[in-house]
Amino acid sequence: PSPNALSCVKESDKSLCSIIPTDLENTLQHPNISVTDFDMKDLANKFNVGVGGAWKPPDCISQHEVAIVIPFRNRTLQLQIFLSYMHPFLQRQLLNYRIFVIEQGTKGAFNRAKLLNIGYVEALKTYAYHCFIFHDVDLIPQKLNNMYACTHQPRHMSSSLDTFRYNLPYQELFGGAVAILKKQFELVNGFSNIFFGWGGEDDDFQNRIINRGMSLCRFPPDVARYTMLTHAKELPSENRFLNLESGRERYETDGVNTLKYSILKIVNYPLYTWILVDI
Numbered sequence: 001p002s003p004n005a006l007s008c009v010k011e012s013d014k015s016l017c018s019i020i021p022t023d024l025e026n027t028l029q030h031p032n033i034s035v036t037d038f039d040m041k042d043l044a045n046k047f048n049v050g051v052g053g054a055w056k057p058p059d060c061i062s063q064h065e066v067a068i069v070i071p072f073r074n075r076t077l078q079l080q081i082f083l084s085y086m087h088p089f090l091q092r093q094l095l096n097y098r099i100f101v102i103e104q105g106t107k108g109a110f111n112r113a114k115l116l117n118i119g120y121v122e123a124l125k126t127y128a129y130h131c132f133i134f135h136d137v138d139l140i141p142q143k144l145n146n147m148y149a150c151t152h153q154p155r156h157m158s159s160s161l162d163t164f165r166y167n168l169p170y171q172e173l174f175g176g177a178v179a180i181l182k183k184q185f186e187l188v189n190g191f192s193n194i195f196f197g198w199g200g201e202d203d204d205f206q207n208r209i210i211n212r213g214m215s216l217c218r219f220p221p222d223v224a225r226y227t228m229l230t231h232a233k234e235l236p237s238e239n240r241f242l243n244l245e246s247g248r249e250r251y252e253t254d255g256v257n258t259l260k261y262s263i264l265k266i267v268n269y270p271l272y273t274w275i276l277v278d279i
């Protein structure tokens with residue numbers, strides 16, 4: 001049984017957790033990048049994570065029910081660093097969360113946006129999450145007060161990145177890590193499915209949000225601070241600009257409402273739910 005099941009506190013006796021816990025210190029946090037002894041079971045025990053990488057505060061009812069969706073292929077070491085760092089980070093924020101890793105099981109160009117759509121659909125089969133965080137595996141948030149929760153407007157979370165010298169490269173950037181309410185994601189019909197290869201899918205998603213009358217929000221740079229794990233640059237896709245230009249014509253006809261894929265495997269690992277898909 002999980003420690004939660006053994007707890008003497010009945011669910012009905014619990015009070016709500018703070019929306020933002022008051023003990024989140026403002027110091028810079030750094031990931032441990034030497035995870036040579038990565039052992040999922042050990043870590044899951046240490047952090048009390050439930051199967052599939054789910055956790056909720058044992059003593060209060062979280063006000064944030066968050067699915068964290070990671071598009072993935074070939075980045076095992078980064079995933080290990082991410083998981084070792086993120087579980088304790090998210091727990092300090094008293095979230096009810098689960099980490100979903102959606103892996104493209106097929107060769108060919110990577111389709112980040114489609115994997116995120118799949119993560120959205122699959123996460124909802126496990127729990128009625130009201131908030132979604134779409135998150136690249138190479139991004140590590142450095143401030144504990146950068147809440148992994150949804151704001152009234154869709155939020156660009158990773159806006160202050162070390163590799164950009166903590167500057168935003170352009171105002172419309174909505175890539176890396178974003179938080180969006182379920183109802184807002186539904187309203188924009190999710191991501192486009194046609195962006196194969198690097199670039200543009202996040203810009204298209206941003207266009208969808210603006211088109212629906214929403215605006216982006218960001219936390220101050222001091223809070224929205226991230227470090228990026230290093231990796232080789234991806235090859236930009238050739239048709240990203242064309243897809244982006246014609247995107248407006250496809251908001252209703254290309255998205256989560258037209259999503260087609262098949263599941264190759266689902267495994268509830270100790271630290272995350274792994275969903276291998278044929279896109």
Ligand code: NGS
Pocket residue numbers: 169173175176198199200201202203236240241244
């Ligand atoms: C833009 C890309 C975005 C990308 C952003 C930042 O040019 O997808 O750069 O990239 N848009 C297009 O290619 C149309 S980054 O500097 O983080 O590698 O997110």
